Amino acid sequence: MRPTVARPIVTVVLAALLAAACTDGGSTSTPGGSEPAAESPSGTLTVYAGRSESLVGPLIDRFREASGLDVQVQYADTSELAVTILEEGDASPADVFFGQDAGALGALAAEGRLAALPSATLERVEPRFRSPDGEWVGVSGRARVVAYDTRLHPDGVPTAIEAYTDPAWSGKIGWAPTNASFQAFVTGFRVLQGDDAARAWLEGIQENEPKVYESNSAVLAAIDAGEVEVGFINHYYLMNALAEQGESMPVRNQFLTGDDPGALINVAGAGIVNTAGNPAAAQAFVDFLLSDESQQYFATETNEYPLVGGVSANPDLPPLAEIDSPDIDLSDLADLEGTLRLIQEAGVL
Amino acid sequence: MLAGQALRPGRTAAGAIGTDDTARPAPRPLLAVGLAIAGLALLPLGYLVIRAIGADVAALDLVIRPRTLHVAASTLALALLVGAGTVGLGVPLAWLTTRTDLPGRRLWTVLVVVPLAIPSYVTGFAFLAALGPRGALQGLLAPLGVERLPSIGGLVGATLVLVLASFPYVVLSTRAAILRTDPTVEDAARLLGDRRSTVFRRITLPVLVPAIAAGALLAILYALADFGAVSLLQFDSFSRAIYVQYRASFDRSLAAILALMLVAMTLAVTWAELRLRRRAVAYASVGRNTRRPPTIVPLGRWRWPAVAFCGAVVGLALVMPAGTIVWWLIRGIGQGEPVRLVVDGAVNSFIVGGAAAVGAVLLALPVAFLVARHPARLTTFIERATYSGYALPGIVVALSVVFLAVNAIPFLYQTLLLLVIAYAVRFLPQAVGSARAALVAVGPRVEEAGRTLGDGPLRAFLRLTLPLLRPALVAGGALVFLTTVKELPMALLLGPIGFDTLATEIWDAASEGFYARAAAPAALLLVLSAGTVAVLLRSEERGQ
DSSP states (O other), rough: TTTTTTTHHHHHHHHHHHTOOOOOOOOOOOOOSOOOSSSSSSSSSEEEOOOOOOHHHHHHHHHHHOOEEEEEEEEEHHHHHHHHHHHHHGGGGOOOEEESSSHHHHHHTTTTTTEEHHHHHHHSSGGGGGGTTSSSHHHHEEOOOEEEEEETTTTTSSGGGGGGGGGTHHHHHTEOTTHHHHHHHHHHHHHHHOHHHHHHHHHHHHHOOOOEOOHHHHHHHHHTTTSSSEEEEETTHHHHHHHOOOTTEEEEEEEEOOOOOOGGEEEEEEEETTOOSOHHHHHHHHHHHHHHHOOOOOOOOSOOESSTTOOOOOSOOOOOOOOOOOOOOOOOGHHHHHHHHHHTTTOOO | OOHHHHHHHGGGGGGGGTTTTTTTTOHHHHHHHHHHHHHHHHHHHHHHHHHHTTTOOOGGTTSSHHHHHHHHHHHHHHHHHHHHHHHHHHHHHHHHHBOOOOOTTTHHHHHHHHGGSSSSSHHHHHHHHHHSTHHHHHHHGGGGGOOOOOOOOOOHHHHHHHHHHHHHHHHHHHHHOOOOOOTHHHHHHHTTTTTTTIIIIIIIIHHHHHHHHHHHHHHHHHHHHOHHHHHHOOOOOOHHHHHHHHHOOOOHHHHHHHHHHHHHHHHHHHHHHHHHHHOOOOOOOOOOOOOOOOOOOOGGGHHHHHHHHHHHIIIIIIHHHHHHHHHHHHHHHHHHHHOOOHHHHHHHHHHHHHHHHHHHHHHHHHHHHHHHSSSSSHHHHHHTTTTTTTTSSSHHHHHHHHHHHHHGGGGGGTTTHHHHHHHHHTHHHHHHHHHHHHHHHHHHHHHHHHHHHHHOOOIIIIIIHHHHHHHHHHHHHHHHHHHHHOOOOOHHSSSSSTTOOOOHHHHHTTTTTHHHHHHHHHHHHHHHHHHHHHHHHHHHTTTO
């Protein structure tokens, strides 16, 4: 950690200000012992969930009931929670980080904040959906799609991501380049076709003056409002919106084909924080997310793709196996910085 | 003309009311309290310096580049436009609702303040949905062959939304100043033959300038800190650039450098406000008890244009976002979404907002007293220090509190108490402004009278001055309450685990695109806030 000099100063200032003696907060959770798998976990489990409570709250309730653990959940934005864990340092109350993109999980792993998972846990999912170093595991899949305005494109839109650099799309594209799943897609692009191709694509889109949004749901809302005609987002935002606004909503998903970098499958995943006070309970929670019950929940309730074999996705979606997802290691996050640099060099951010 | 000249106030006129004792130094214990409060307010800045020092030199070129200059210029443009826009809307509205025979004056008074309660992302969303290229307005115009409207994103859209979200700050501060002003001075000018417009320009307006500037300052700093509207309307402000650093690269050092640039801009804005305040004028009044209520100006044929103006502002700032919330609700119910009642969230919002308001007022009193009664370099520094973190985006303040609390006071981390303290300190400027203005208006003579009767200074203040300040303190507290209940990043990261407020409930649903589920807590937030505004205005009137 960097602020080794600063920390005592801050401590002194604050302590003087508040005239409060520092006592150790104390650990309320019980360590799992040397054989965590053998004994059933007990005590308190603290989950930092970068996912919406309305989406995963019911699932966590089921775990609470089944395990008998006192499960405490801090819900907030995925990347903000990851940064919070970095700020908290060794004093972090978090046992598990449950994030909705591989980028945040990778950032925590890169800072050494995630503990290694046992291979039995990791092998529940295909290698492409987990960390190569075994520090986190994907629990549900999210496909990149091109969402489009059906009023202007009743017959669909091009199925190759390359096509959108055509000047015909000038001013019609919306994207969310700060979004981690977008960045994972760019990383995938680099791995598949090389930096030059990825840069050329980014610059091509940039020349079409895309509108920049902060999130996938903002892009979707912009298509609905007619601000843009197409947007590069994840598939399930539309499913959620259709459920609420009805089938008349004039937006649909175009899945991409032909090993296109735009057809990447990203994941929401979980990892155990290296300073976890209750690693046994944390392990039980991660395993629960990979159970058939949870996988079924992701398929039917959040409209994501289950990643564990034998559980099938929402029938309205093309099956995971049928998506021509490029065969790349999406957890190749060692070069997220390279991706960011590329995105910034292209003048996108 | 001549009369106007004769009544033109001198620069030192302010001394006649509030600064008799400029030379008298502040009592040491009070100064110590003030410095401690300033220290609390400066903590986020200290955190940013620590983080900035840790920056990787090789990564600096990502921050120090032409793009950052562009962001700085954009942010400056936004600040200036929001300042001009909020004054342009706020001052006429304040005047219309206090000094004219505007039909439905009391109702308009409430309606032009309630928009303060609406989170800017809701206003921004409503704006896109209504006025976007294919929004509701285009739908209405479609029969006329309008295929799409021009895009409203960027500087224009961000300015409009932020002006609509923050002009009530100017309305409130200007109203309070108008209600405090002694109308006899204007009457004298009129008697001496000045025209009404001349009186307004030469007599009324100069007295109001500090209050207008104070309101505009709050509005501008609100705009600088805002993330909801600028992200929705895709405008490159510092606030957005800072979020990009956290979200895209998890880089706290580069974010800290950008945040420090934003702080520098904040200081420039508050300095400008200070200059305006120093040039302020005031008239010695014969005494509170002999004051008459303000003279009512008949609007005559301007009656209905004035009503149309108020109606247009309320329509855009209140009806459009509130209508959007209702539309979400109706559309969701139509699709079979259950309406969730969020009683817990409402209770929690009320508790946090109320406690933060009380805390901010308690902290504001010593600061306001120091700067009003003992103006000096040090007391000015104390007051300005409370503004230092006010324009920082919530995420920066939240992370700084995480870092400080975990390292220094771990037993308070993720407790309600810490959240309340953080809010009270962050929103302190809202309470300091009105308390300071009221203290200047009341003047030190009341306390001096008490002291000649044998009271100690503290007792004289508590017994005699404090009751006179009550309306201003309630108003300041209400502002803090309104801002706290709609605040999001700190509620998410600093609240006790599992602690839901109305703002977190709205976020939880809206972040996944579940607008119908967001509608119920959003509607509750509006109702809670509208009630607070009513309390605020009543206390203001009782003060008269």
